[in-house]
Amino acid sequence: MSDLEKATRKVQEFRQREREILDTALELFLEHGEDRVTVEMIADEVGIGKGTIYKHFETKNEIYLLLMIHYEEELAELFSKISESEDQAKLASEYFRFRISDPKRYQLFDRLEHRVIQEKAVPELVNQLHTIRASNLNTLTSIVEKRIAAGALEDVPAQYHIAAAWALAHGAVALMESPFYGAYIDDKEDFIDFIVSIGIRMANKGQRR
Amino acid sequence: MSDLEKATRKVQEFRQREREILDTALELFLEHGEDRVTVEMIADEVGIGKGTIYKHFETKNEIYLLLMIHYEEELAELFSKISESEDQAKLASEYFRFRISDPKRYQLFDRLEHRVIQEKAVPELVNQLHTIRASNLNTLTSIVEKRIAAGALEDVPAQYHIAAAWALAHGAVALMESPFYGAYIDDKEDFIDFIVSIGIRMANKGQRR
Amino acid sequence: MSDLEKATRKVQEFRQREREILDTALELFLEHGEDRVTVEMIADEVGIGKGTIYKHFETKNEIYLLLMIHYEEELAELFSKISESEDQAKLASEYFRFRISDPKRYQLFDRLEHRVIQEKAVPELVNQLHTIRASNLNTLTSIVEKRIAAGALEDVPAQYHIAAAWALAHGAVALMESPFYGAYIDDKEDFIDFIVSIGIRMANKGQRR
Amino acid sequence: MSDLEKATRKVQEFRQREREILDTALELFLEHGEDRVTVEMIADEVGIGKGTIYKHFETKNEIYLLLMIHYEEELAELFSKISESEDQAKLASEYFRFRISDPKRYQLFDRLEHRVIQEKAVPELVNQLHTIRASNLNTLTSIVEKRIAAGALEDVPAQYHIAAAWALAHGAVALMESPFYGAYIDDKEDFIDFIVSIGIRMANKGQRR
DNA sequence: TATGAATGAGGCTTCATTCAT
DNA sequence: AATGAATGAAGCCTCATTCAT
Numbered sequence: 001m002s003d004l005e006k007a008t009r010k011v012q013e014f015r016q017r018e019r020e021i022l023d024t025a026l027e028l029f030l031e032h033g034e035d036r037v038t039v040e041m042i043a044d045e046v047g048i049g050k051g052t053i054y055k056h057f058e059t060k061n062e063i064y065l066l067l068m069i070h071y072e073e074e075l076a077e078l079f080s081k082i083s084e085s086e087d088q089a090k091l092a093s094e095y096f097r098f099r100i101s102d103p104k105r106y107q108l109f110d111r112l113e114h115r116v117i118q119e120k121a122v123p124e125l126v127n128q129l130h131t132i133r134a135s136n137l138n139t140l141t142s143i144v145e146k147r148i149a150a151g152a153l154e155d156v157p158a159q160y161h162i163a164a165a166w167a168l169a170h171g172a173v174a175l176m177e178s179p180f181y182g183a184y185i186d187d188k189e190d191f192i193d194f195i196v197s198i199g200i201r202m203a204n205k206g207q208r209r
Numbered sequence: 210m211s212d213l214e215k216a217t218r219k220v221q222e223f224r225q226r227e228r229e230i231l232d233t234a235l236e237l238f239l240e241h242g243e244d245r246v247t248v249e250m251i252a253d254e255v256g257i258g259k260g261t262i263y264k265h266f267e268t269k270n271e272i273y274l275l276l277m278i279h280y281e282e283e284l285a286e287l288f289s290k291i292s293e294s295e296d297q298a299k300l301a302s303e304y305f306r307f308r309i310s311d312p313k314r315y316q317l318f319d320r321l322e323h324r325v326i327q328e329k330a331v332p333e334l335v336n337q338l339h340t341i342r343a344s345n346l347n348t349l350t351s352i353v354e355k356r357i358a359a360g361a362l363e364d365v366p367a368q369y370h371i372a373a374a375w376a377l378a379h380g381a382v383a384l385m386e387s388p389f390y391g392a393y394i395d396d397k398e399d400f401i402d403f404i405v406s407i408g409i410r411m412a413n414k415g416q417r418r
Numbered sequence: 419m420s421d422l423e424k425a426t427r428k429v430q431e432f433r434q435r436e437r438e439i440l441d442t443a444l445e446l447f448l449e450h451g452e453d454r455v456t457v458e459m460i461a462d463e464v465g466i467g468k469g470t471i472y473k474h475f476e477t478k479n480e481i482y483l484l485l486m487i488h489y490e491e492e493l494a495e496l497f498s499k500i501s502e503s504e505d506q507a508k509l510a511s512e513y514f515r516f517r518i519s520d521p522k523r524y525q526l527f528d529r530l531e532h533r534v535i536q537e538k539a540v541p542e543l544v545n546q547l548h549t550i551r552a553s554n555l556n557t558l559t560s561i562v563e564k565r566i567a568a569g570a571l572e573d574v575p576a577q578y579h580i581a582a583a584w585a586l587a588h589g590a591v592a593l594m595e596s597p598f599y600g601a602y603i604d605d606k607e608d609f610i611d612f613i614v615s616i617g618i619r620m621a622n623k624g625q626r627r
Numbered sequence: 628m629s630d631l632e633k634a635t636r637k638v639q640e641f642r643q644r645e646r647e648i649l650d651t652a653l654e655l656f657l658e659h660g661e662d663r664v665t666v667e668m669i670a671d672e673v674g675i676g677k678g679t680i681y682k683h684f685e686t687k688n689e690i691y692l693l694l695m696i697h698y699e700e701e702l703a704e705l706f707s708k709i710s711e712s713e714d715q716a717k718l719a720s721e722y723f724r725f726r727i728s729d730p731k732r733y734q735l736f737d738r739l740e741h742r743v744i745q746e747k748a749v750p751e752l753v754n755q756l757h758t759i760r761a762s763n764l765n766t767l768t769s770i771v772e773k774r775i776a777a778g779a780l781e782d783v784p785a786q787y788h789i790a791a792a793w794a795l796a797h798g799a800v801a802l803m804e805s806p807f808y809g810a811y812i813d814d815k816e817d818f819i820d821f822i823v824s825i826g827i828r829m830a831n832k833g834q835r836r
Numbered sequence: 837t838a839t840g841a842a843t844g845a846g847g848c849t850t851c852a853t854t855c856a857t
Numbered sequence: 858a859a860t861g862a863a864t865g866a867a868g869c870c871t872c873a874t875t876c877a878t
Contacts, residue, residue: 006878014841033327038868049843054870110383111320117388118242130389137393160403163394167384167404171376174319174383179326180339184346185372194369195376202407223858247851249861258860260855269852424857432862451745456847467864472849528801529738535806536660548807555811578821581812585798585822592737592801593794597744598757602764603790612787613794620825641837665872667840676839678876687873 018056021046022070025063030104034064034112061121064112065129071109072132074098079139089152091143092162095136096169096199103173110170137162153203161203168199227265230255231279234272239313243273243321270330273321274338280318281341283307288348298361300352301371304345305378305408312382319379346371362412370412377408436474439464440488443481448522452482452530479539482530483547489527490550492516497557507570509561510580513554514587514617521591528588555580571621579621586617645683648673649697652690657731661691661739688748691739692756698736699759701725706766716779718770719789722763723796723826730800737797764789780830788830795826 024046028037039060043050057063075098082091099106116126144158153161172195175181176188185191233254237246248269252259266272284307291300308315325335353367362370381404384390385397394400442464446455457478461468475481493516500509517524534544562576571579590613593599594606603609651672655664666687670677684690702725709718726733743753771785780788799822802808803815812818 010839010841010878017841033324035324035327039870040868050869051844051871052842055841058870060869107323111323113387113389114316114320115242115244118244133389156403159394160400163384163390163400164404164407166390167380168377169380170383171378171380174379175372175376178322180322180342181372181375185368191369191372194365195373198373198407198411202411219858248853249851252861259853259862260860261858263853264858428857428860428862435862451742453742453745457849458847468848469850469865470863472851473862476849478848525741529741531805531807532734532738533660533662536662551807574821577812578818581802581808581818582822582825584808585802586795587798588801589794589796589798592797593790596740598740598760599790599793603786609787609790612783613791616791616825616829620829637837666874667872670840677841677874678839679837681874682837 014056017046017048017052021048021053021056022063022067026067026105026108029067029108034108034115059122061116061119062125064116065122065125068109068112069125069129069132071105072129072136076132076136079136083139088143089147091140092165092203095140096165099166099169100173103177106173107177164202165199168195168202223265226255226257226261230257230262230265231272231276235276235314235317238276238317243317243324268331270325270328271334273325274331274334277318277321278334278338278341280314281338281345285341285345288345292348297352298356300349301374301412304349304371305374308375308378309382312386315379315382316386373411374408377404377411432474435464435466435470439466439471439474440481440485444485444523444526447485447526452526452533477540479534479537480543482534483540483543486527486530487543487547487550489523490547490554494550494554497554501557506561507565509558510583513558514583517584517587518591521595524588524591525595582620583617586613586620641683644673644675644679648675648680648683649690649694653694653732653735656694656735661735661742686749688743688746689752691743692749692752695736695739696752696756696759698732699756699763703759703763706763710766715770716774718767719792719830722767723792726793726796727800730804733797733800734804791829792826795822795829 021042025037025042028042028045032041039053040050042063043053053063057066075095078094078098079091082088082094113129116122140162141158144153144161147153148155148158148161172192175185176192182188230251234246234251237250237254241250248262249259251272252262262272266275284304287303287307288300291297291303322338325331349371350367353362353370356362357364357367357370381401384394385401391397439460443455443460446460446463450459457471458468460481461471471481475484493513496512496516497509500506500512531547534540558580559576562571562579565571566573566576566579590610593603600606648669652664652669655668655672659668666680667677669690670680680690684693702722705721705725706718709715709721740756743749767789768785771780771788774780775782775785775788799819802812803819809815
């Protein structure tokens with residue numbers, strides 16, 4: 001094996017390990033709650049030393065943020081795939097679906113963002129996260145604007161459509177995940193259908209006030 | 210003053226102090242974030258000793274829960290006032306309005322509940338909280354059922370109407386409070402109008418799918 | 419015992435404990451070197467818990483600085499005693515003597531100051547330390563100026579006399595304390611006499627260059 | 628190129644690299660303070676791997692000591708140059724001048740020596756350092772003894788002359804380098820002249836006590 | 837020989853809770 | 858009842874050193 005190949009492999013292994021740490025951290029955060037998970041727990045679970053984690057990430061907060069950024073990047077990737085296809089109308093519903101698809105993760109990130117912003121930690125990464133998000137939202141906005149222009153959607157600012165959908169999805173997630181409110185709804189499948197129908201209705205044919 | 214009067218007064222003072230501690234704690238949590246607020250900070254702000262707080266509450270988690278319970282009790286009180294009046298149609302919108310009225314507080318409690326349940330702390334109080342909530346929801350449910358029966362609302366399980374409203378309110382709060390998404394909406398007043406109109410529409414005239 | 423007395427006693431005990439921590443810390447620093455002494459060691463030696471130390475001092479650096487400040491305050495006290503007496507000529511030699519009297523402590527503080535300034539730690543306390551020092555130097559300066567005016571000392575800026583004496587004392591301390599250079603001098607008593615004679619000569623009758 | 632030449636070159640390159648590491652380490656220690664400089668920083672600055680440093684030096688303490696030894700060797704070299712010349716009277720003043728010429732380096736080594744001795748690290752190198760120093764001091768001592776015999780210097784043990792000069796130089800360096808005391812002297816050039824004149828006086832014509 | 841990923845002991849600090857007064 | 862000093866478990870992070878490649 002050439003030196004170059006060796007070096008490449010090393011770099012890949014390093015990246016792989018990083019991925020492994022992040023995946024494990026996410027799992028543990030979801031399972032035990034972010035407060036209960038220590039850096040040492042993550043290291044133990046991955047099967048590496050505590051110090052190794054700090055070769056990859058400067059602080060625990062950086063782990064939080066990288067997780068969030070990856071999430072937002074997944075979304076961006078999804079968007080870029082759809083954008084290439086002809087059926088751009090799907091974009092909005094895919095966005096909605098993605099946000100709702102892994103509610104526990106979504107809620108975790110919601111809490112983490114609050115915490116990280118509260119502590120004013122790693123502001124560069126927070127900016128990066130927000131930049132990606134903004135880009136995703138822009139993509140979405142332009143799609144929605146086209147559909148408004150085409151008369152398919154009520155003529156309010158495109159942001160309103162998106163924000164309302166976001167809010168409904170966010171709220172639905174919170175509800176289903178809540179130990180209390182989740183139990184209040186018996187047939188979740190059916191309820192989700194109901195929510196989706198609302199989402200569609202609220203976009204399409206509203207007559208304000 | 211008789212011994213009884215004295216005792217009564219003492220009890221009242223004790224209650225008053227409890228109220229004061231809770232109010233101060235809430236203020237501090239909202240201002241600095243629940244993680245940054247120590248029991249000592251609360252005691253200092255109230256002007257009492259740290260130990261005194263532990264005469265009133267067994268743990269810090271108990272403070273969290275009592276705050277949440279009070280919130281839910283306020284809501285119950287509001288309900289009982291409205292229930293006496295003839296205009297029960299107002300109930301749903303009042304519920305909605307109350308939930309949205311102090312978004313920071315609402316979100317704080319949302320985070321606290323997650324934490325407290327995660328840690329399986331003070332389960333009796335969690336139960337109590339959930340009992341009050343259930344009662345409030347029941348009140349709400351029966352109102353909504355009556356209105357469905359009267360043909361004023363779409364005929365889906367009453368819970369769906371309530372849960373959908375809850376979700377929309379919850380999501381709208383999260384959106385407006387988010388440092389990122391909040392900035393995405395320029396004219397918040399107008400957006401709230403839009404959301405409210407959706408809330409009404411989604412209850413009234415839906416034609417599913 | 420009245421409540422006031424009780425409170426007073428408590429405060430005194432608290433002060434006493436603070437003193438105890440500082441004394442113990444100093445001893446340990448001198449014995450094992452500042453790098454080897456952990457906060458836990460200090461706590462153990464005093465016979466208290468680690469956390470208790472942090473009721474008295476915010477950081478370990480604060481302990482360093484308080485120790486230095488106390489040292490400088492001792493010196494100030496000595497000065498104020500002498501200033502009241504008629505024989506102010508003694509002041510300079512007392513200063514010299516004090517600086518030289520506990521060489522290990524002096525050197526410890528020298529190292530600590532370097533470290534603390536390097537780390538830009540607790541700048542308020544550093545300022546406080548420097549303020550006391552400046553005051554001590556001012557006292558000294560005015561004495562020396564009077565003696566220059568009286569023709570007892572060579573007419574160079576008073577600071578030169580003081581700084582030269584300081585430098586000689588500082589150097590002598592370093593020399594005696596050095597494991598290597600200290601061994602280079604057999605009869606330390608006699609050497610110190612020699613140094614002192616230099617100190618006197620250098621002040622009195624110099625003809626520059 | 629012959630194998631011998633190759634080997635020789637390799638050895639030279641290895642030596643060169645060692646020199647480079649030490650130079651870089653010194654620079655970094657002076658710039659950021661010895662506590663803040665990690666082995667990794669040194670390696671990065673030199674542009675080599677961390678592990679490579681450990682091919683040259685067993686521990687970080689060894690780096691400290693080699694730096695100090697080189698310093699003392701520079702001094703020895705200076706001495707050997709002067710010793711060959713006729714004007715041996717210059718020796719003492721050159722010693723003095725050398726010690727004072729790079730005060731930051733001098734102080735760094737002073738701190739490092741304390742630390743290394745405190746930790747009882749690499750005692751062989753400490754011995755080596757002290758051996759070179761002793762040799763330098765011996766050279767110096769014999770010169771001074773000749774000048775005493777010639778009546779040029781006061782008749783006290785030669786060590787006293789040397790130690791006094793050392794102490795004065797050491798103290799002067801400490802004073803000028805101190806963030807506090809350094810600021811106490813306005814015109815440093817002039818003050819150094821003053822100190823030097825003292826140095827001369829204290830050697831030449833003293834009348835003890 | 838050169839590398840740099842991995843290690844883990846060790847240090848500082850925080851804070852909910854206890855308890856003697 | 859009120860106090861606040863004392864506690865110590867627990868967490869984050871650093872960095873000299875090792876070792877497999």
